[in-house]
Amino acid sequence: MQSDQNKKRKQKLEMPDTYVILFIVLLMAVIATYIVPAGSFERETIDGVERVIPGTYSGVEGDTIGFMDIFLALQEGMVQSGGLIFLVLFAGGAFEVIERSGAIKGGILRAVNKTRGKEFWLIAIVSILFALGGAVGAVANSVIPFVAIGIIIARALKLDAIVAVAITFGATFAGFNVGFLNPYTVGIAQSIADVPLFSGMLFRVIVFIVIVGVTIAYTWRYAKKILDDPSKSMVGILDESQGSEDELKAPFTTRHKLILSFVGLALLFFVFATIQFKWTINHMAAFFIIIGLVSGAMAGMNYNKTALTFLDGCAKLVYGALIIGVARAILIVMEDAQILDTVVNALSIPLEELTPVFAALGMFVANALLNFLVPSGSGQAMISMPILTPLADMVGITRQVAVQAYQFGDGFTNSIFPTSGPLMASLAVAGVAWIKWAKWMLPLFLIWVLIAIIMLTIGVLINWGPV
Template identity: 80%
Template structure:
């Protein structure tokens, strides 16, 4: 019996938290042998920038036992805004889902697209990709994975598809970010390039990358539809008491339509306010409370029902939300030991003697590596762009090319690096093991990399400027 339990323990896949804790331990170990150093920083127009050519050695304090666990605590505190955004969004969507509006609407769409599952996947994927491209949906995609699960279940597909058409599509759009103020906008501002310039080429690349992503997702979905045993994680069962044909007749009432209309308009305003009023994460989290209350009233719930349902939705996403804080703890360990800038310096140094095309590709690869350490797009922009900008000038590259090398490097790896709190949270919500996702995602990730390299080569050859 003991041997049987031991064998089962050895074969069991590590939990998401276990994977991240292993990475945290590796980061802590690195603080004892990686030299400490730092760049000087300056604040310009409210943005902290690294001052190029100012790297110098610093004192290195290795991470102690309690420091390791304090990093977990501080990671939760520092990520509080994002964590509560996830929880409150989960609460709001729990109310909407309990009203039956989402299920009724999706079942109606599924019923009308029977035999046309491809177009349902296309429509959902494009919407999320646009959300990622304009910066409206990134970390906030986590609660939407629950909706993806409903769609995947209705189509007799698996949880991988649920993540692919929500998180995957969002970051396919985020890869290019043609109107993303948090990545391209900040990077262009630091590089002193007109904000959102170069949009035409970026829109073309957006269409290509999103199109390839949808095709890749559909080919996998089609394989499952033809043979459910081909699923990497097992298909989802319809959660109804009746058969699937009766489930497709789920009522879709006028009240349901009003709730979905309210939520749709609220989310559009959400996007507008994010860009127009520069809403912070705290504003976004608070706004989901408004959405939850408004949806509950339209659903005919009383105040106790609204409150308890909202809290139930929060509870369902606690597992996924806290992962964000664990991912942040990894960065805190490196920042406290002053080894983060050392990694940045080591990545930038070899690029100085490369020809333009190879230098552009090198910037891209370097930013992919950097994103393992700094999964925040805006944070990475503030660290990398002050180094890449003068480097681009020295190597004869346009600053627009440097911006896009950063954007590709930051964007692509969000979909595969386990240090991405958003990725790990989405997988947790869907119940998809990281190893299974990595197996599915790796071929698509490599296709994205090839497309990115081709685009950067073209950009260098045409001397892509601010237009």
Template identity: 80%
Template sequence: MPDTYVILFAVLLAAAIATYFVPAGTFERETVDGVERVVPGTFSGADGSPAGFMDIFMALQEGMIQSAGMIFLVLFAGGAFEVVERSGAVKGGILRAVHLTRGKEFWLIAVVSTLFAIGGAVGVIANAVIPFVAIGVIIARALKLDAIVAVSITFGATFAGFNVGFLNPYTVGIAQSIADIPLFSGMALRMTAFVVIVGVTIAYTWRYAKKLLQDPSKSLMGVLDEGEENGGLKAPFTTRHKWLLGFVGACLAFFIYATIQFSWTINHMSAFFIVIGLGAGIIAGMDYNKLALTFLDGCQKLVYGALIIGVARAVLIVMENAKILDTAVHALSVPLQELTPVTAALGMFAANGVLNFLVPSGSGQAMIAMPILSPLADMVGITRQVAVQAYQFGDGFTNSIFPTSGPLMASLAVAGVPWIKWAKWMLPLMLIWVVIAVVMLSIGVVINWGPV
């Protein structure tokens, strides 16, 4: 598959070419409760100018400028989480949980999966789960299970949490910012969905693991040999580590409070991740040089993902400047307006799943999808909160099975699991996730799920 940047540049070129053929048009807009919304039924033609050669490349620069807040959010979050990960607190905490549940296979799988799911839901792990898959292999070897279980309790659990992303700055945070609704609003329903999806994932994994414990021949891969007395399961989990994880947890809890009480924005969150990184480094005992370099290393690891946001924004700038973005929204709204609000929401969910095959980046997809889904939601009679979650589900679920997902393919490579075998195991679980998503989105439409 072409690289994500290659795909996005091809989309940018296609958008530029479309400005010569797609008629320009605009909707009238009104401000409701401080949020600018499209007025349904007001689409009309407009004067637009096709994109020139330099306009394409100027859009890339402008995209980076307009997305600066979101780009730095991703970079600074990466820096903060790198400090936490380098401290050894995350690995130590996971392996401490493994030690406490030794001999209790279900609780071991449940505890480890829950930890990774929380990491995915708050954006702490996500793509960084790849090296942790090796820990999953060690755990699976200790339990005499197979490599599929190793991937499931690490990568699979992470993206079960990522599917909902109730406190994920890279997906829900960016999408809500674009949709102009309060950051991390709608938390109660998302956390309910998180509990259900993660619970189902743990039950599905345990059902398979229990079958292997009773009859190893039922494995799709062959069980792992216990090997070297589980030496890899040893890692310190000190009082310092406990204080560090407690500090990070308290910071994230305060951020939720601050977004509700003080209406914090993306910029506040970016700045707060610097505070988290500094505090975590000090608690970890890092000297000032090591702290600075570790934070910058974390930023560097996410440059690839951060700049995707600006490139994706460039596509929309080209369409906005030529006044064909509203034309695209109008074209999409015509068939959706014939549907009920519930089926329209499900259509958005399905469309985002397909889009993720081409743009397997949560933040990049948010930048492309949400400027279209937000006015579309206004027109078809659903809330923007529902549109955000339709995007999040469409992006999240397919990350666990599409071969265009880099973290998936890398995780499978670490564990030595062929994609075909993983897909055979994963497909039934993903279908269960889809049913849960359909129910949640339907409830969201019925209760007119808003910012609260």
């Protein structure tokens, strides 16, 4: 009887799903159409980019939203976000084909075997590989099964499960924080902000090097303490008897090397094409189909297996992809009722009293807090960037800075907020309690925040633009 009561209590305390939260926000937006006055800014087009003209807000006639309009907005949100939704799905399909080929696992374990006896270099190389995976969107939510590889590595080094999570999940999101070639976050945010796709990459790569370098140093400092004194471990050393040498054996063939080389060159070509040929989000979605098909052929998969593997990858990202459409529905309601500019105007009033630097930092903090409720990078981009874009125009910061403020706000908190699904799943795989991870992660998180403050400040001061 007591057990049943405990189960009921747990059910009552269960955190609402992201879709439930977004639907509640949608209903709040509908209610707001009856309360918030409609208004609009005048806009001008400069170099093909439509911008808000500060100080031109005025009231207009608006429409309230009816019951059926709520569900029509959901449908229309999916339609309007079709290009972004299929980008996420097709990227998931392509990366699934690459992962199933064994190339990623083989490459990681080859790096492990090559650096045996050199603990620092092993931690550094594995962390860099996962960070690069996070930065290009190849590994994010899909990092969860790789935590098991982190456990194998940590066990072989006589380290603990926190190190295992740090060099896999932690490193992935250190790279994800910047996302210099991440189609799910930076790509979507830049598309909404009308900034050239993957522009500003040089500055982002510099930030990536700084954040990943600090993350490796922080992880190694903890690992070195354990190597010198195992009692310093926060969760206890992993039991060597539970593992075997065979765990670190996986083929890394010439075929695997060719697949990874092809993928790397393909992503570099896409960066070139966005600059030279002005490729867009739609081009990238189509390009991921090509990457998936060619990778499948190189892996020796027949046409049926390639197709089914690609579709499996798409299926894994349906949850995250459709969030984009739901988030877009919220904006459709606000746009149809013409209250979005009213919200932007209300937010701009306190921000206009701040310097551009503090306005950018305010955007960063706001996105970090939003991520507690909407722990989806693409979904959060759909909600925040339509608001941040005109705000950036009005407070005197570039849209590129606004994109990075969003990216930092989304990325950092994924590594510590308990509402982050990938974090909690990764900790479950490693058997690490969230409170232990949070205690270990908090100092690094604060260092990341300090780096973000410095980098956003520099971005504002140099008027960081599309270049």
